[in-house]
Amino acid sequence: MTTTSLTPTRDWWRIPQRYVPVLATLTLLLVMYAVGVSQYRAFSNVQVIFNVFIDNGFLLVVAVGMTFVILTGGIDLSVGSVVAMTAMMSASLLQGGMDPAAVLVIALLVGPTLGFLMGCVIHFFEIQPFIVTLAGMFFARGMCTFISKSSIPITDPFWTSMAQERIGDPRGNFVSISVLIAFVVVVVGAFVLAYTRLGRNVYALGGNQQSALLMGLPVGQTKIAVYAISGLCSAIGGILLSFYTLSGAPLIAVGMELDVIAAVVIGGTVLTGGSGYVFGTVLGVLVLGVIRTLITFDGSLNSWWTKIVIGGLLFAFILLQRLIGIRKK
Amino acid sequence: GNSDTGETPADDGKLTLGFSQVGAESGWRTANTNSIKESAAAAGIELKFDDAQGKQENQITAIRNYIQQKVDVIAFSPVVESGWDTVLKEAKDAGIPVILTDRAVDSADKSLYKTFIGSDFVKEGKLSGEWLVNETKSATGTVNIVELQGTTGSAPANDRKKGFGEAIAANPNLKIIASQTGEFTRAGGKAVMEQFLKANPKIDVLFAHNDDMGLGALEAITAAGKVPGKDIKIITIDAVKDGMQALADGKFNFIAECSPLLGPQLMDLAKKVKAGETIPQRILTEETTFTPEQAKAALPNRKY
Amino acid sequence: MSTSKVRWAAVTGHSLFWPVVALLALLTANTIYRPGFLSVEMKDGHLYGSLIDILRLAAPLILVGLGMTLVIATGGIDLSVGSMCAISGAIACLHISQQPDQNALGGVLVALALGVGLSLVLGAWNGALVSIIGIQPIIATLILMVAGRGLAQLITEGQIITINSEPYKAVGVGYLLTLPISIFIAVGVALVVAAVTRRTALGMIIESVGGNAEASRLAGIRSARITFLVYVISAVCAGIAGFMVTANVSSADGNAAGLWIELDAILAVVIGGTSLAGGRFSLGGTILGALLIQTLTTTVYAMNISPQTALLFKAVVVIAVCLIQAPAFRAKFARRGPAAPAAPLAADQPKEQVPA
Amino acid sequence: MSGRQPVLTMTAISKSFPGVRALDGVDFRLFPGEVHALMGENGAGKSTLIKVLTGVYGNDAGVISLAGQQVSFSGPMQAAAAGVSTVYQEVNLCANLSVAENIFIGREPRTLGAIRWGEMRRRARDLLARLDLHIDVTQLLGTYSLAVQQMVAIARAIDIQARVLILDEPTSSLDATEVEQLFRIMRHLRDEGIAIIFVTHFLDQVYGIADRITVLRNGRLVGEYPTAELPQLALVEKMIGKELDVLESLDEHAKRDAREIEAGTPFLQAEELGRKGSVTPFSLTIHAGEVVGLAGLLGSGRTEVARLLFGADRADHGKVAVDGKSAPLRNPIAAIGHDIAFCSENRRTEGLVGELSVRENIILAMQAARGWLRPIPRRRQDELVDKYVKALSIRPADPEIPVRNLSGGNQQKVLLARWLITEPRLLILDEPTRGIDVGAKAEIQKLVVQLSDGGMAVLFISAELEEVLRLSHKIAVMRDRQLVTELVNDHTVDADRVMQTIASGTHHEGPEVA
Numbered sequence A: 001m002t003t004t005s006l007t008p009t010r011d012w013w014r015i016p017q018r019y020v021p022v023l024a025t026l027t028l029l030l031v032m033y034a035v036g037v038s039q040y041r042a043f044s045n046v047q048v049i050f051n052v053f054i055d056n057g058f059l060l061v062v063a064v065g066m067t068f069v070i071l072t073g074g075i076d077l078s079v080g081s082v083v084a085m086t087a088m089m090s091a092s093l094l095q096g097g098m099d100p101a102a103v104l105v106i107a108l109l110v111g112p113t114l115g116f117l118m119g120c121v122i123h124f125f126e127i128q129p130f131i132v133t134l135a136g137m138f139f140a141r142g143m144c145t146f147i148s149k150s151s152i153p154i155t156d157p158f159w160t161s162m163a164q165e166r167i168g169d170p171r172g173n174f175v176s177i178s179v180l181i182a183f184v185v186v187v188v189g190a191f192v193l194a195y196t197r198l199g200r201n202v203y204a205l206g207g208n209q210q211s212a213l214l215m216g217l218p219v220g221q222t223k224i225a226v227y228a229i230s231g232l233c234s235a236i237g238g239i240l241l242s243f244y245t246l247s248g249a250p251l252i253a254v255g256m257e258l259d260v261i262a263a264v265v266i267g268g269t270v271l272t273g274g275s276g277y278v279f280g281t282v283l284g285v286l287v288l289g290v291i292r293t294l295i296t297f298d299g300s301l302n303s304w305w306t307k308i309v310i311g312g313l314l315f316a317f318i319l320l321q322r323l324i325g326i327r328k329k
Numbered sequence B: 001g002n003s004d005t006g007e008t009p010a011d012d013g014k015l016t017l018g019f020s021q022v023g024a025e026s027g028w029r030t031a032n033t034n035s036i037k038e039s040a041a042a043a044g045i046e047l048k049f050d051d052a053q054g055k056q057e058n059q060i061t062a063i064r065n066y067i068q069q070k071v072d073v074i075a076f077s078p079v080v081e082s083g084w085d086t087v088l089k090e091a092k093d094a095g096i097p098v099i100l101t102d103r104a105v106d107s108a109d110k111s112l113y114k115t116f117i118g119s120d121f122v123k124e125g126k127l128s129g130e131w132l133v134n135e136t137k138s139a140t141g142t143v144n145i146v147e148l149q150g151t152t153g154s155a156p157a158n159d160r161k162k163g164f165g166e167a168i169a170a171n172p173n174l175k176i177i178a179s180q181t182g183e184f185t186r187a188g189g190k191a192v193m194e195q196f197l198k199a200n201p202k203i204d205v206l207f208a209h210n211d212d213m214g215l216g217a218l219e220a221i222t223a224a225g226k227v228p229g230k231d232i233k234i235i236t237i238d239a240v241k242d243g244m245q246a247l248a249d250g251k252f253n254f255i256a257e258c259s260p261l262l263g264p265q266l267m268d269l270a271k272k273v274k275a276g277e278t279i280p281q282r283i284l285t286e287e288t289t290f291t292p293e294q295a296k297a298a299l300p301n302r303k304y
Numbered sequence C: 001m002s003t004s005k006v007r008w009a010a011v012t013g014h015s016l017f018w019p020v021v022a023l024l025a026l027l028t029a030n031t032i033y034r035p036g037f038l039s040v041e042m043k044d045g046h047l048y049g050s051l052i053d054i055l056r057l058a059a060p061l062i063l064v065g066l067g068m069t070l071v072i073a074t075g076g077i078d079l080s081v082g083s084m085c086a087i088s089g090a091i092a093c094l095h096i097s098q099q100p101d102q103n104a105l106g107g108v109l110v111a112l113a114l115g116v117g118l119s120l121v122l123g124a125w126n127g128a129l130v131s132i133i134g135i136q137p138i139i140a141t142l143i144l145m146v147a148g149r150g151l152a153q154l155i156t157e158g159q160i161i162t163i164n165s166e167p168y169k170a171v172g173v174g175y176l177l178t179l180p181i182s183i184f185i186a187v188g189v190a191l192v193v194a195a196v197t198r199r200t201a202l203g204m205i206i207e208s209v210g211g212n213a214e215a216s217r218l219a220g221i222r223s224a225r226i227t228f229l230v231y232v233i234s235a236v237c238a239g240i241a242g243f244m245v246t247a248n249v250s251s252a253d254g255n256a257a258g259l260w261i262e263l264d265a266i267l268a269v270v271i272g273g274t275s276l277a278g279g280r281f282s283l284g285g286t287i288l289g290a291l292l293i294q295t296l297t298t299t300v301y302a303m304n305i306s307p308q309t310a311l312l313f314k315a316v317v318v319i320a321v322c323l324i325q326a327p328a329f330r331a332k333f334a335r336r337g338p339a340a341p342a343a344p345l346a347a348d349q350p351k352e353q354v355p356a
Numbered sequence D: 001m002s003g004r005q006p007v008l009t010m011t012a013i014s015k016s017f018p019g020v021r022a023l024d025g026v027d028f029r030l031f032p033g034e035v036h037a038l039m040g041e042n043g044a045g046k047s048t049l050i051k052v053l054t055g056v057y058g059n060d061a062g063v064i065s066l067a068g069q070q071v072s073f074s075g076p077m078q079a080a081a082a083g084v085s086t087v088y089q090e091v092n093l094c095a096n097l098s099v100a101e102n103i104f105i106g107r108e109p110r111t112l113g114a115i116r117w118g119e120m121r122r123r124a125r126d127l128l129a130r131l132d133l134h135i136d137v138t139q140l141l142g143t144y145s146l147a148v149q150q151m152v153a154i155a156r157a158i159d160i161q162a163r164v165l166i167l168d169e170p171t172s173s174l175d176a177t178e179v180e181q182l183f184r185i186m187r188h189l190r191d192e193g194i195a196i197i198f199v200t201h202f203l204d205q206v207y208g209i210a211d212r213i214t215v216l217r218n219g220r221l222v223g224e225y226p227t228a229e230l231p232q233l234a235l236v237e238k239m240i241g242k243e244l245d246v247l248e249s250l251d252e253h254a255k256r257d258a259r260e261i262e263a264g265t266p267f268l269q270a271e272e273l274g275r276k277g278s279v280t281p282f283s284l285t286i287h288a289g290e291v292v293g294l295a296g297l298l299g300s301g302r303t304e305v306a307r308l309l310f311g312a313d314r315a316d317h318g319k320v321a322v323d324g325k326s327a328p329l330r331n332p333i334a335a336i337g338h339d340i341a342f343c344s345e346n347r348r349t350e351g352l353v354g355e356l357s358v359r360e361n362i363i364l365a366m367q368a369a370r371g372w373l374r375p376i377p378r379r380r381q382d383e384l385v386d387k388y389v390k391a392l393s394i395r396p397a398d399p400e401i402p403v404r405n406l407s408g409g410n411q412q413k414v415l416l417a418r419w420l421i422t423e424p425r426l427l428i429l430d431e432p433t434r435g436i437d438v439g440a441k442a443e444i445q446k447l448v449v450q451l452s453d454g455g456m457a458v459l460f461i462s463a464e465l466e467e468v469l470r471l472s473h474k475i476a477v478m479r480d481r482q483l484v485t486e487l488v489n490d491h492t493v494d495a496d497r498v499m500q501t502i503a504s505g506t507h508h509e510g511p512e513v514a
């Protein structure tokens, strides 16, 4: 019977095509780390790696949310502003003497609510996500300056302890609590995408919205859900940022959305949707973190050369990733 | 980079300074960076310089990396005032002294840094206001002021506005009739001023939070057929070269200086801190104010 | 059925009807706030007034938006236009500042040529990344968005280059036949782009590539070339916008010139009815979108809305314009309204595009 | 039948699209345990009726009731929940998900909310085995051929516990064996009491399986008939609305004379042309005025051969000569430069640009060949488009509407028109008659004959062997991505013989071309 010949001839050792981008990123990340270690002795300290996580914990959380959105083929430009708004709001509420637990609850509600509303507008009124979330970005940033035009310090003991608690080994290497929270978010995000209906609907939606609709999937709910999830992740990211800086500042996290999108895409997620993994996003965030670390370790770059070098590294990275991807095809 | 840039040669006696700059967002900032680089070289200090591209996260990253690299002294110009306690504690625990430049932090625990060297933005605003109060003390009617603010939410914008407001409260005739952000840029200053001019038939004074916005506004005023410096008096802050030139030409009326040349003082302090000398918690940069005549005199030998 | 009703339905159904309404609403609000807003007077042979300001200040955004429209029509996006503005402005000002006589027309022309030339190179770089190497446009242009600012500052050495050149200044604030020259430039470029896309087959081919790249390839279209071309066009438009931005203030600020203009340009394109997914594009819509955005900004200044709430105001207007423009929103709204049977056309649109 | 209650009734359904009245007061009844064929020409409104039923479109007027209850579904999700399971025309699945997921998404087996992947794969394998399809269900769907995808879509639909199963042209890309497989399952489901709506343009299939037939024409109901009482010719006349001479040509099995063509110079010669992982190197010669048919089962590599000859994929082996001169067909542009044209079997993803108008789609290839700097004058465009809209009777005849609003069959005609106006010397047609109604099909067949008589070479790929036999001078038989043999289409060749060749893959006695 000829139908048997339809079984793809696949060598068992061949990596499935869909994992290639992520693996390419991983390989390049390791190469970059090796370069750092060979150039700068202090680079090999374990704490350097931990610092990358400490300094990018909130970015990681936000990027997980963005992964959901991009997988559906959408985009969320509001994340940076929502992060800032959450931090700003927490700081302002704490300053007003509110109970930290209540502040946490409120802060964690506002982001997803905004996300939910944006999702509804995108779905029901069929307006392009880029525009809706751009308006969301203006709105959230406007809220920041509306709350206060100068930064508000946080002195709350709970916040302070969350910020300064060090979880580490006897040799003095440590991570912050934020890193653990970020890890939990990553694991939950990965699980939801791989093992729940919602997660699979996200992929289906990104693959072909029309088909998803005709297959009877809850397209609307899924779409709204991803923006709410992204809002939630931004809110968590905002809280982590307020732990990280112990303050809320109106101008913080400006332009963060581009970093987040870059991280997600470098991690192998396709902007048109339907293909990508949370693990890739983790790698993408690490790539950005390691590039930054390399530049500070060098410490001899001019301000403008810093930008050019970041652009150059980004280019080299994407080019290599692309070449590896092509070869494996 | 060459293979030893990442480590501190702990024993060759050469002092290593890690400096994290805000960014390169203005000519002022560039002059500041250059001053630091030049004076480090002159003082024989090894400088590890990092540009944070205007992001606090990046500055914190940089400071953490300086701690890993075990530099002798860390200095930085904070992007924002708040949010430094955690990383400063880490520096303190690692035994590395920290010097703040240009902008302050709002930490309650003053032991987290050795000193803060920089201008006083409130004072700059105040000096501008006081000059105006003095200028207009004979005025009988109301004096209409328009204000070009810096980037909304930034420390210099907040403080200069505050200082200026406090000073002009002394004269009830002085009234701010419009206040908008010009984002610290010439284009912003010009666009906002154009609308101010159309909306308000009588503007007597312009207060701009920096020279660049003032220079932009200058063009708008000229285009509207008014004479800057006469029909509308212009007060700005910074005293960069173009601003000083305008002042000398009589187009501006007053500039409160905000000097970017912190380098020599910073290197001096770094050495003292390293040697364990006690130094004051707050050091003001040597700054002054300029009137057109003073500007004419000072212009030939200004460095930036 | 009266023909006037049909005609009315055709007008309201037009994709640019609501942006026009929004623009008029903003202008009206301004006029109510300050009756003199719309007045235009003659001053030393120049027309002078807020409306003229809006046109003049919108000119760079229109230019960038035109290029962006073509890029978006192919299904791409160009984030690097802001940096391009800064670079072309910087190189032009640098060249002029080095001339012994800054007012010499020759020097200025060379400076403009340098700026356009550099834009061509950078546009080719973007185009090559997207069309030859196949990098996703948003990332490919992100590279130059980041590195381009560095390049601009490298050119200016981080300083603001101030020039004093009348011919160059004319690009930004000069007048011709009572109107600002920048308006003529914007209109001129718009006409050229319109002619190049609509008088030749380029427009249709761009739409075809954006609508279905694989089908276009199989129909014998050199998709890669077209993609390459639109990034170059976009870069040149941004480069010319860079001249205007810098000439406006007679100085090149590598950091601030063209900052965030990419977002405004994309917004203008979308308000103008071009889908970010690519395909059909409307140059007129983009121009209208740019005017709307500039009017919004001017409104904030003119009405003296406090900077602290200005962004909220902008957010509200943007979302309102986009909502009211969305057929789905109007359909839902019309159904609820008491007597509004005028929009069966829109209401009938299938929820999604369902190929048979 | 009158004693039973219909499971589904649709009464006076109307639906308009801008400028088109797709359905106009259509009634439809469906009884449990029957296969009901929905027939009509391209654009008659079949797919629209189905989409109105499942809530993809809202209806302007009319009532739908399911099992006696009035319903109005908000979308396929609700319809499926109420027991209406649908395979839409054109495969509507997600190419980026695995085969198993495409079957089960939305209904995955779960414990505590977590998907049980292992079980899902096992069940997917079992289900596909019922359709005699043995493939790796963990692979992405997009890596499989259209035919496989169609089978997967069917598998998805029959796994749902449905009362009503709707199949909109499910067989258009299946070969005979698979169609038989599908019919077996349909009969089985029918016997279980499930009501099945079946849309197809293959009349034989209708008479092979349907119990009753509803005919639509131009959005109106023509009538409902028991299959046994409606002879084939009468059905066609009802669909078309007039008696057609064209139909006679359907039965004309005149073999075509190949000898004089062979004598001429070959237009294209492929020598050991091949591509790793796609087609084993093959040699093929096509003469001017010759129709070469490609026969083979699905996945046998016919499309690949066509793509290599058009340069859509790049060959990594062998060479091609056009007019005796070496012509490396590296890309479509090179092929078009040698006057080769290619109508892809996948009109939606590889053929048309949905947003562009019918006119723009038709002139696209010609314009591309001229380059963008030399636009075709509008007058000339309108002339050309008008001519072909008439010649191929594309409906609606308004060339300015977006092509995505056309029905499936009319879209196919637009694609054909695009290439015909370029006046190619070799026309490659990959499944040009798929999803096309009988009238149009006959017209396309006539067109192929006409074109080849006029000196055009045609490479004709079709799942319908009859069609290939009727039109071809020469038949190349493919099997397992290999061109196994070429048969001169003379009196000794018939469907059985070709089937045997496909099945055995060996040479048979009789004249052959090496």
Ligand SMILES: Nc1ncnc2c1ncn2[C@@H]1O[C@H](COP(=O)(O)OP(=O)(O)OP(=O)(O)O)[C@@H](O)[C@H]1O
Residues within 6 Å of the ligand: C350, C353, C354, C355, C356, D017, D018, D020, D021, D022, D040, D041, D042, D043, D044, D045, D046, D047, D048, D049, D089, D395, D396, D404, D405, D406, D407, D408, D409, D410, D435
């Ligand atoms: N989304 C749409 N927008 C506008 N018109 C449409 C749309 N879908 C279908 N039509 C029109 O409705 C009519 C009926 O189309 P439908 O798809 O139901 O035909 P069909 O009978 O399924 O034909 P085929 O056999 O070719 O698939 C056609 O004239 C078509 O052009």
Ligand SMILES: Nc1ncnc2c1ncn2[C@@H]1O[C@H](COP(=O)(O)OP(=O)(O)OP(=O)(O)O)[C@@H](O)[C@H]1O
Residues within 6 Å of the ligand: A005, A006, A007, A008, A009, D143, D144, D145, D146, D147, D173, D296, D297, D298, D299, D300, D301, D302, D303, D304, D345, D431, D463
């Ligand atoms: N066993 C297989 N494994 C993976 N992909 C396959 C397999 N068989 C076919 N395909 C893919 O399906 C597509 C179509 O297959 P092919 O061109 O061989 O079919 P065909 O002979 O043209 O039949 P039909 O036109 O009826 O689908 C090709 O792109 C091929 O990559």
Ligand SMILES: [Mg+2]
Residues within 6 Å of the ligand: C356, D046, D047, D048, D089, D168, D407, D408
């Ligand atoms: Mg159909």
Ligand SMILES: [Mg+2]
Residues within 6 Å of the ligand: D302, D303, D304, D345, D430
């Ligand atoms: Mg095929």
